[in-house]
Amino acid sequence: xxxxxxxxxxxxVQEKEAVTLDCTYDTSDPSxxxxxxxxxxxxxxxxxxxxxSYDQQNATEGRYSLNFQKARKSANLVISASQLGDSAxxxxxxxxATGTASKLTFGTGTRLQVTL
Amino acid sequence: xxxxxQTPSHQVTQMGQEVILRCVPISNHLYFYWYRxxxxxxxxxxxxxxxxxxxxxxxxxxxxxxxxxPDGSNFTLKIRSTKLEDSAxxxxxxxxSFLxxxxxxxxxRLTVV
Numbered sequence: 001x002x003x004x005x006x007x008x009x010x011x012x013v014q015e016k017e018a019v020t021l022d023c024t025y026d027t028s029d030p031s032x033x034x035x036x037x038x039x040x041x042x043x044x045x046x047x048x049x050x051x052x053s054y055d056q057q058n059a060t061e062g063r064y065s066l067n068f069q070k071a072r073k074s075a076n077l078v079i080s081a082s083q084l085g086d087s088a089x090x091x092x093x094x095x096x097a098t099g100t101a102s103k104l105t106f107g108t109g110t111r112l113q114v115t116l
Numbered sequence: 117x118x119x120x121x122q123t124p125s126h127q128v129t130q131m132g133q134e135v136i137l138r139c140v141p142i143s144n145h146l147y148f149y150w151y152r153x154x155x156x157x158x159x160x161x162x163x164x165x166x167x168x169x170x171x172x173x174x175x176x177x178x179x180x181x182x183x184x185x186p187d188g189s190n191f192t193l194k195i196r197s198t199k200l201e202d203s204a205x206x207x208x209x210x211x212x213s214f215l216x217x218x219x220x221x222x223x224x225r226l227t228v229v
Binding site for chain 1 (some may be wrong): 149151157158159160161164170199205207209217218219220221222223225
């Protein structure tokens, strides 16, 4: 089974509108972290937001917020007031607390295109 | 803001040659990682490194690959006898703690011809 599932290969949103990028995950570990990264066309991976499995509140970072629904195992990214510069690939990732230095497992990504 | 530095940004090599990809992690970070991303595909874990040894490696990280932290600041990935399918973006990352997020470098785009 996929550990991280992103079901939207591509999304379009108009400038200034909000958009939700979906992410579901699968783990039996009670302690884990969920991350969203942005990858613009230049290729670098830019950290956006983090949610810990024990965090009581949804994470927010500026225009980014994470809609964390633990029972449903979903961690959707909400981008408010979209900007043209938000056009990029977005990856959801999970870090599980196993081993001595845990790794990130990535989803397949969602390509977001912001239009005028 | 501290950053992870990777060099070179782009390397072209002939099939069968050895390449060394270099990374300078953030100075107070303890955990180091290599990931790769084949063009158009998802990011895949290669190896994690902690306390001067490999802590975990993926199936991809076979005998062709090795990692080193030769001098306390650099963190290198060596690929011996490169193959066409090794062409990818290789990301180095570092993290200060076990559960918090990583900082990724800007990547090295490796092209094997």
